[in-house]
Amino acid sequence: MRLTLIEKRHHIDNIWIFRFQPDEPLVWTAGQYVRVELPHENPDEEGTKRWFTNSAALYEGVMQITTRITKSTFKQALAKLKIGDKLQLIEKPEGDFIWQNSELPIIFIAAGIGVTPFHSILKQRVHDGLPLTVTLIHGLRTKDVPFKDEIDQWKELNPSFKVKYVIGEPLTVEKLVQLEPMINQSLVYLSGPEPMVEMLGADLLAHGLPEAQYKHDDFPNYTEQNY
DSSP, X not given: OEEEEEEEEEEETTEEEEEEEESSOOOOOTTOEEEEEXXXXXXXXXXXXXXXXXXXXXXXXXXXXXXXXXXSHHHHHHHTOOTTOEEEEEEEEEOSOSOOOOSSOEEEEEEGGGGHHHXXXXXXXXXXXXXXXXXXXXXXXXXXXTTHHHHHHHHHHOTTOEEEEEESSOOOHHHHHHHOTTGGGSEEEEEEEHHHHHHHHHHHHHHTOOGGGEEEXXXXXXXXXXX
16 A cells, blocks of 8 residues: 655654655554564665654544654654655554553653654544543653644543653653552553563563553654654
């Protein structure tokens, strides 16, 4: 499936949003990811293919890539795309990092750009008129917060939706327990750079979070220095 660029805009910091129109209907569940290919000259060791969460909501019918523009040849080629240019979707949407109805409290934990699947999930629920009975904990290196205006608006409209920002300090089990003392009795989603998710996820499980109450989404090619 081919994806045609219809919108490109700077968001905050070095984060850009790219919206693509698929040449046939794209069906997915909010929170899932796809794999795309962008051929370009002299690709580095990271190659011409990437996985991206679709940060749009399902009702929008588009593929939205929200990403930091780094020095990788793929990201540089992405940044140079013009309206009308195309990407190739090489693997259809997949992944189980999606909303799960639960009688337990639900906690979304995002590190930096790891908020993209949560943006998709929350935006779709707002559109569908479904409750946002969830707490979002968003860890960030700086005060530049992706999607802050939307998230703050959703918070104002939904009293059950709680947002807690952790800025300029690492996300640790100790910090999470301080913010959410009943975290082990919750359904926990964790999304962010792969090394951080692996370490923090292991710490959460070691702290007593049951594995059945833990869902994670790992972002490759991101570290604690560039998330």
